[in-house]
Amino acid sequence: MKKFLINLLTFGIVIAIIVILLLSLGTDQGARYVYKGNTAYEPVVIQPKEYQCSECSMDIEAMEYSAQIITPEGDTYFFDDIGCVVDWLEGRKIETKKVITRTLDTGNWVDVDKAWYTRTASSPMGYGFAAYEHKKEGLIPYEEMKLLMLQGKHLHDPFVKKSLLGQ
Template sequence: MKKSTLILIGFPLIALMVIFGYYIKINQKPDEIKNKAQHPLEFKDNTIQCPQCHMYLVGQKDTAQFITAEGKTHFFDDIGCFILWQKEQNISLEGGKLWVFSRDTKRYIDGFKAWYSLIDETPMQYGFGAYENVKEGFVPFEAMRLRMLRGENMSDPRVRKALLDGR
């Protein structure tokens, strides 16, 4: 095979492979990325759906990301959705990393170490806003989780009234 024929066929083929690889990379959704480092991932608004309520994530406020030990990232629009999903799917928290977007420091923080308000307006109206710094009335992760699993959250009108009256 002549060198010129090889260049005429080989160069366009390589160029197509590079362009295709770049296209795949820029169009890959964050939930398709192998996240072995278990860091919170960036996402574009209205491109990622919460696996629990199926709402699209818009902005970072109140979002949560759970990364499994295998590196699979799951995105949630509300920490309450994560709690329900984890229970229904029977997903182990062991070896996983939970990130929540903090309302006070405006960055992702460790969800297991965060403090949770009981009365914030959140996407699914559960009321559990995440904070890095504790304030009076805030609860740790496990207390928030138990409240969510028992249905003791702002989505229940009776609980909502009791929480708001007890401020």
């Protein structure tokens, strides 16, 4: 009986330690993917690591590659890579008021349909797509970028990577 009580007490202490460790690793806010109440439909200013990508759950750190989707209700979803926007929209039936991305050349927020995209950027998810406000040689429009993304013709494909980067 004494051995049983010692084993039970040991088990209880181990469980308590695990619970305490798990609680200490959490945050008071938890994961943050959506900003509510953006009825001005303007880009929400955030700090690096303040929000996570709504598609891949990575912290948004490289702000120059970030994108936002704003719904008619004023919900703003955040993304670390324009490729994540394409994937996220493909899997959902959601009405959008604005879909905007930061541009590498000016740092401005622009509508994704008005931006031009490179295929060889060092984007956070490694797809290679990044937005530019001003058109220059070699950049492609959003619809072409979207099609290439959905077809898997981005830098994750070794054949695409070799043809674009020679690697």
